[in-house]
Amino acid sequence: MMRFTEEHEWVRIEGATARIGITDHAQHALGDITYVELPKVGRTVRRGEALAVVESVKAASDVYAPLGGRVAAVNARLAESPETVNAAAEGDGWLCTLEGFDPTEAEALMSAEQYAAFCRA
Amino acid sequence: MKQPTIFERSVAGRRGVTLPRLSPAEARGPLPVPPALCADAPPDLPEVSELDVVRHYTLLSQRNCCVDTHFYPLGSCTMKYNPRVCEKVAALDGFAGIHPLLPQLRGGGALTQGALEVLWRTERLLCDLTGMEAFTLQPMAGAHGELTGLLLIAAYHRAQGRPRRRVLIPDSAHGTNPASAAIAGFEVVPVATGPDGTIDLADFEARLTPDTAAVMLTCPNTLGLFERQIREVAERAHANGTLLYYDGANMNALMGRVRPGDLGFDVLHLNAHKTLSTPHGGGGPGAGPVGVKAALLPFLPVSTVEKRDDGTFALNYDRPQSIGYIAPFYGNFGVLLRAYTYLLALGGDGLREATDHAVLNANYLRVRLRACFDVPYDRLCLHEVVLSAERQARAGVRAVDIAKALIDAGFHPPTVYFPLIVREALMIEPTETESKQTLDSFIAALEAIARRAEEEPGSFAEQPASTPVSRPDETKAARDMRLKA
Numbered sequence: 001m002m003r004f005t006e007e008h009e010w011v012r013i014e015g016a017t018a019r020i021g022i023t024d025h026a027q028h029a030l031g032d033i034t035y036v037e038l039p040k041v042g043r044t045v046r047r048g049e050a051l052a053v054v055e056s057v058k059a060a061s062d063v064y065a066p067l068g069g070r071v072a073a074v075n076a077r078l079a080e081s082p083e084t085v086n087a088a089a090e091g092d093g094w095l096c097t098l099e100g101f102d103p104t105e106a107e108a109l110m111s112a113e114q115y116a117a118f119c120r121a
Numbered sequence: 122m123k124q125p126t127i128f129e130r131s132v133a134g135r136r137g138v139t140l141p142r143l144s145p146a147e148a149r150g151p152l153p154v155p156p157a158l159c160a161d162a163p164p165d166l167p168e169v170s171e172l173d174v175v176r177h178y179t180l181l182s183q184r185n186c187c188v189d190t191h192f193y194p195l196g197s198c199t200m201k202y203n204p205r206v207c208e209k210v211a212a213l214d215g216f217a218g219i220h221p222l223l224p225q226l227r228g229g230g231a232l233t234q235g236a237l238e239v240l241w242r243t244e245r246l247l248c249d250l251t252g253m254e255a256f257t258l259q260p261m262a263g264a265h266g267e268l269t270g271l272l273l274i275a276a277y278h279r280a281q282g283r284p285r286r287r288v289l290i291p292d293s294a295h296g297t298n299p300a301s302a303a304i305a306g307f308e309v310v311p312v313a314t315g316p317d318g319t320i321d322l323a324d325f326e327a328r329l330t331p332d333t334a335a336v337m338l339t340c341p342n343t344l345g346l347f348e349r350q351i352r353e354v355a356e357r358a359h360a361n362g363t364l365l366y367y368d369g370a371n372m373n374a375l376m377g378r379v380r381p382g383d384l385g386f387d388v389l390h391l392n393a394h395k396t397l398s399t400p401h402g403g404g405g406p407g408a409g410p411v412g413v414k415a416a417l418l419p420f421l422p423v424s425t426v427e428k429r430d431d432g433t434f435a436l437n438y439d440r441p442q443s444i445g446y447i448a449p450f451y452g453n454f455g456v457l458l459r460a461y462t463y464l465l466a467l468g469g470d471g472l473r474e475a476t477d478h479a480v481l482n483a484n485y486l487r488v489r490l491r492a493c494f495d496v497p498y499d500r501l502c503l504h505e506v507v508l509s510a511e512r513q514a515r516a517g518v519r520a521v522d523i524a525k526a527l528i529d530a531g532f533h534p535p536t537v538y539f540p541l542i543v544r545e546a547l548m549i550e551p552t553e554t555e556s557k558q559t560l561d562s563f564i565a566a567l568e569a570i571a572r573r574a575e576e577e578p579g580s581f582a583e584q585p586a587s588t589p590v591s592r593p594d595e596t597k598a599a600r601d602m603r604l605k606a
Contacts, residue, residue, distance in 0.1 A: 032596035
């Protein structure tokens, strides 16, 4: 199940883990991504807290935690290949995973259809 | 068009200077330099004659694109013309030849009365212009002014016995605002922009906590719009014990019309290059004077320039609550002297007129250009207007392509992709000194570009064609940074 935020993050629940990234719409708006600053593994975040920074040729943007939880893993390949976010924002270009989150927080986020409508508006 | 680099001009053995030969004794003996300091191999320098060097750099200097050669509507940067009279005054021997340590030397005060008086009078004029109680002229640039202002705010709250941690900043702000707040040790909290392009008052209220030290606002904001609810923001902030910081980046839109001090701002900085016509200087010496209301006066950096009862001027270092030194000496004196000259040369009426013309020029562009470009916040703007190239982007011609095409049309491009809250933003700031003829030819160029974007959207890829390098690979430059040879 994939869920989306108004700040253009996505979250995919994989059992006890929540995988997080920015949406394809977001990578397109940002343009070529040149650097990704990832959180430290083990860090505890609240929902809405700045989790990562995505830097493109146009701007540096905060990525906000769509859920509260503890950072379980980060996508290390982004250090060498930030362009992965452009190529596959909603796949190999994931940013980090969280554990210890509250699944009901995820359910409150937008569905794919709702997010698509949100982007059109 | 392409000009070789100085290394490409190199010819083995060619020299611009002839060094004295070693004497036979020197040539035999060890070099009078410790071996550890000697390089293993000669440095890789271009081998060129003096004339090669002169011609190379003279040609390079002629490639400069600047206010003296081109219309330069780089939004948010206020590329003001630098009147020559300011340069003339700054070059006067009595000012240019003065040593910065002189006022601190025994008897030096008497020899620097003129310079100290310039600083003192500049402070007074800036107080008049902004409605503040006192100024420090020391900060070396706008962002340095922001940091100084935030340190003053931190000192103020500490002195109240209640340090505060958060600073609220609208999402339309210049990037320096959150950066300065973070460096000063604050937590940055963004505030949303409402549908009319100004601060979202409800969002602001929701984020205003007892721990909020300050609100940083640019007015007019980076969309070129006056913050209509500024009085409400000021009231709510002050009722909460929160100070209001004015980012003077856009003061060129208010001179002689509105004083930030009267709007309720407690601390502000001015960018001398954006308001007082001092040179932008490619990151060189700048000045970001900081003004404060009376409550923050005790915390100003040392030293301050004071006028004694006998009419003489002196530097005061005896300020126990001061945040201390923030810059060597007394700021960039040469820059401040230009600012002082500009203030006097224009006078109150002249400054107001400069603002009026800056605003008129921006609105003229807005109204004339809205037929061919989207204007996301289409209402009376102040000194700059933000267009959007979304319409053109749908055909594949993006803001960056329009900027590159403008170069070939003989104009410096506007700012693109800022503010971040506008898609495909083209931010145009004409400033007050441009004639209607210049503005009309700029409009004609943009109209032609918009037409071409519809008819031949594929024709932009090769632009600019008139520059030595057409399109540097910005992505590669950012991803694959090599700072060493």
